[in-house]
Amino acid sequence: MMIHTNNYILNIKELWDDVPEEYLSHKERYENAIKKAFIVLKVLRQLHTGNIQITDHRTPTNVYSIQDGIFRNVNPLLIHIGLFWSTIAAQASTEQQAEWLQPDSSMIGTYVQTELGHGSFIRGIETTATYDSTTDEFILHTPRLSAYKWWPGGLGNTANACLVMAQLYINGTCHGLHIFLAQIRDFDTHKPLPGIKVGEIGPKMGFNTADNGFLGFDNHRIPRTNMLMKNVQVLRDGTYVKPKHDKLTYGSMLLTRVTLISDLAYQLSKAATIAVRYSAVRRQSPIKSNEPERQILDFVSQQHKLFITIASSHVYRVVGLWMWNSHKRVTADIHEGNMGQLPELHALACCLKAISSRDASALVEQCRLACGGHGYMMASNLPQIYAYTTAAVTYEGEYTVLLLQTARYLVKFWRLAAEHKPLPQNFAYFEDYIKKNFEQWRNSPEGIIEGFKAIVAGKTKAAYDTLQCNLRNGREFEEAWNMASVQLTNASEAYARSLLCEVFWKETVQLSTKVSKSLAIVLEQLAELYLMYWALEKHGDLLLYSTISRNDIEALQSRYEELLALIRPNAVGLVDAFDIRDEVLCSTLGAYDGRVYERMMEEASKSPLNEDVVNESFHKYIRPVTMKNKL
Numbered sequence: 010m011m012i013h014t015n016n017y018i019l020n021i022k023e024l025w026d027d028v029p030e031e032y033l034s035h036k037e038r039y040e041n042a043i044k045k046a047f048i049v050l051k052v053l054r055q056l057h058t059g060n061i062q063i064t065d066h067r068t069p070t071n072v073y074s075i076q077d078g079i080f081r082n083v084n085p086l087l088i089h090i091g092l093f094w095s096t097i098a099a100q101a102s103t104e105q106q107a108e109w110l111q112p113d114s115s116m117i118g119t120y121v122q123t124e125l126g127h128g129s130f131i132r133g134i135e136t137t138a139t140y141d142s143t144t145d146e147f148i149l150h151t152p153r154l155s156a157y158k159w160w161p162g163g164l165g166n167t168a169n170a171c172l173v174m175a176q177l178y179i180n181g182t183c184h185g186l187h188i189f190l191a192q193i194r195d196f197d198t199h200k201p202l203p204g205i206k207v208g209e210i211g212p213k214m215g216f217n218t219a220d221n222g223f224l225g226f227d228n229h230r231i232p233r234t235n236m237l238m239k240n241v242q243v244l245r246d247g248t249y250v251k252p253k254h255d256k257l258t259y260g261s262m263l264l265t266r267v268t269l270i271s272d273l274a275y276q277l278s279k280a281a282t283i284a285v286r287y288s289a290v291r292r293q294s295p296i297k298s299n300e301p302e303r304q305i306l307d308f309v310s311q312q313h314k315l316f317i318t319i320a321s322s323h324v325y326r327v328v329g330l331w332m333w334n335s336h337k338r339v340t341a342d343i344h345e346g347n348m349g350q351l352p353e354l355h356a357l358a359c360c361l362k363a364i365s366s367r368d369a370s371a372l373v374e375q376c377r378l379a380c381g382g383h384g385y386m387m388a389s390n391l392p393q394i395y396a397y398t399t400a401a402v403t404y405e406g407e408y409t410v411l412l413l414q415t416a417r418y419l420v421k422f423w424r425l426a427a428e429h430k431p432l433p434q435n436f437a438y439f440e441d442y443i444k445k446n447f448e449q450w451r452n453s454p455e456g457i458i459e460g461f462k463a464i465v466a467g468k469t470k471a472a473y474d475t476l477q478c479n480l481r482n483g484r485e486f487e488e489a490w491n492m493a494s495v496q497l498t499n500a501s502e503a504y505a506r507s508l509l510c511e512v513f514w515k516e517t518v519q520l521s522t523k524v525s526k527s528l529a530i531v532l533e534q535l536a537e538l539y540l541m542y543w544a545l546e547k548h549g550d551l552l553l554y555s556t557i558s559r560n561d562i563e564a565l566q567s568r569y570e571e572l573l574a575l576i577r578p579n580a581v582g583l584v585d586a587f588d589i590r591d592e593v594l595c596s597t598l599g600a601y602d603g604r605v606y607e608r609m610m611e612e613a614s615k616s617p618l619n620e621d622v623v624n625e626s627f628h629k630y631i632r633p634v635t636m637k638n639k640l
């Protein structure tokens with residue numbers, strides 16, 4: 010039977026809510042999500058074992074692309090599928106993978122790294138894994154409250170196993186962070202195993218079906234062979250066999266940061282679809298007093314708020330794929346023992362994950378604000394998309410912390426440029442900047458890309474010079490670095506913006522040669538709009554570090570407004586092209602049929618507060634006050 014996954018999943022009625030989850034308790038929301046998660050997992054397993062033939066072989070992506078509609082919030086198995094499986098696949102030995110990655114495995118896992126006391130500075134993680142050679146086991150232990158694992162998704166009630174990031178000790182020597190597989194609940198009864206204290210951390214701003222939990226180990230023993238040993242080994246006699254690179258253990262964070270860029274593109278496409286469609290339906294205020302009220306999409310200020318979101322979704326789709334392919338290439342090199350490209354991949358993943366999540370969070374909020382009061386309704390789905398998206402600024406590497414990682418990379422190449430040493434081609438512009446080989450400003454996409462490179466060079470130089478000044482003033486390097494950290498993060502942000510503009514423009518120009526002329530025109534308008542938008546946002550930096558003039562900036566503003574007008578006729582078509590089903594969009598404002606007010610009223614009628622004409626609280630609390638001594 011050849012069917013399409015989407016239709017197969019859509020026909021599973023229990024997956025599609027009748028009662029909006031906003032009316033469920035914290036506990037009911039979790040239980041409702043778990044019911045659905047295991048229906049989906051069963052489908053995935055049937056697809057994996059071929060029990061369901063499908064026409065669409067992009068299964069995981071396919072199921073992933075509609076899971077938002079199923080969960081409205083987060084699939085409690087997201088970390089099981091998105092991190093637990095992927096980490097075992099990337100960091101477990103062949104033998105371990107054969108044992109642990111069975112399609113019908115009883116393990117439901119999570120990725121357990123963050124502790125109450127440490128999230129960003131993972132070298133400060135306190136959970137220990139001590140090798141006991143007498144029993145050929147590791148002893149996992151949580152020495153104090155701050156060492157309790159805190160945050161892992163699925164940990165509270167769902168997971169019966171986990172990958173634990175812990176400090177490895179052998180014969181009193183600490184070998185740093187390593188990953189260990191630990192069963193934490195009985196597979197049959199689901200009761201926590203002896204020495205395991207586990208629970209759920211409580212309500213959050215979003216992710217309220219993610220079952221984030223806490224976990225403490227009380228001298229919990231696991232076999233030596235439960236340490237993930239693809240890149241590093243502990244032998245039976247306690248011999249430690251070092252990895253080829255001591256950051257390979259950090260590989261899951263690197264992969265998730267890369268994956269997140271594409272996920273954020275998808276979140277932006279949802280928010281843009283909702284806000285643009287609503288703006289095409291909503292009429293508010295005439296432009297000329299003697300004319301009818303206009304679609305709010307006709308207000309240029311509304312176009313300014315929304316078209317950048319459409320463009321940004323495409324930017325992160327393109328850059329997310331570019332980074333995915335880079336990750337595949339570097340991973341293949343690492344497999345061959347060549348670690349040379351890892352530092353660059355880490356630096357790119359850090360700044361691009363940081364900036365994409367910050368952009369996406371701000372633009373989803375901008376879409377909500379652009380929908381007025383109705384955007385503030387949970388039934389618009391914009392609050393949930395915001396709550397989901399803004400978490401990505403924090404998890405998988407907090408924004409500032411990751412930008413500072415990229416700053417290490419930029420400062421390294423600026424130092425080479427300052428010392429007139431050879432530079433890789435992608436940093437040749439550092440040398441141009443030092444030699445003041447400035448190109449005359451061009452009000453074109455190529456000119457803007459060159460301008461953003463000048464900003465990177467200028468900001469990196471400024472941060473580097475401050476660093477050097479602090480060192481000359483007798484500060485130790487770490488203190489000098491801390492004092493320059495605002496400028497360092499600014500340089501990294503500029504580097505990310507420069508990459509986004511360059512990669513997106515180049516990919517768009519290439520794509521334009523493969524599509525119809527009319528589509529090529531629209532795609533290039535979107536790409537040009539993105540570059541113009543950010544050139545105007547960063548015009549101060551361009552004035553500081555490039556050869557742009559005030560007149561050039563005024564010309565950019567005019568071209569930007571032209572682009573808004575050019576894109577306006579295609580705006581609804583552009584979001585329809587994201588092709589997000591109503592069941593996934595879950596939005597009264599963004600539904601394809603445009604029946605906004607009818608859908609809002611339909612959703613309002615589901616409120617339990619509309620079940621009784623007079624709520625019992627009138628008789629209990631209101632009447633005794635308002636009608637006292639009146640009868």
Ligand SMILES: CCCCCCCC/C=C\CCCCCCC/C=C/C(=O)SCCNC(=O)CCNC(=O)[C@H](O)C(C)(C)COP(=O)(O)OP(=O)(O)OC[C@H]1O[C@@H](n2cnc3c(N)ncnc32)[C@H](O)[C@@H]1OP(=O)(O)O
Pocket residue numbers: 049069072073076084086087088090091120122123128129130131132162256259260262263265268269272351352355404405406407410411414417418
């Ligand atoms: C049906 C269902 C379908 C489901 C489909 C699934 C697809 C889902 C797709 C997307 C959605 C995903 C949703 C995710 C949900 C939330 C999950 C969240 C999980 C987590 O948050 S897990 C915990 C994450 N935690 C972190 O990221 C911690 C951040 N901190 C760090 O990474 C490190 O502490 C550090 C890098 C900041 C510092 O490390 P350290 O102190 O050890 O190193 P330094 O001294 O700073 O640097 C030394 C040296 O090492 C280099 N380095 C550092 N890190 C790396 C690395 N990762 N790789 C390579 N190199 C690295 C660094 O550059 C330095 O080098 P130089 O000395 O500068 O040369």
Ligand SMILES: Cc1cc2nc3c(=O)[nH]c(=O)nc-3n(C[C@H](O)[C@H](O)[C@H](O)COP(=O)(O)OP(=O)(O)OC[C@H]3O[C@@H](n4cnc5c(N)ncnc54)[C@H](O)[C@@H]3O)c2cc1C
Pocket residue numbers: 088120121122123126127128129130159160161162216221400403404405406407408409410413
């Ligand atoms: C929704 C969600 C899901 C999560 N899922 C998981 C999961 O599945 N598994 C898991 O292990 N973890 C998970 N986490 C935890 C997440 O990885 C951490 O919250 C994140 O790494 C940030 O660490 P932190 O919370 O300790 O913040 P902190 O690092 O304490 O950050 C607080 C502030 O300190 C600043 N700061 C910290 N270090 C520096 C520095 N060196 N220089 C300058 N400023 C600094 C930060 O910029 C920030 O402003 C999740 C978190 C969230 C919100």
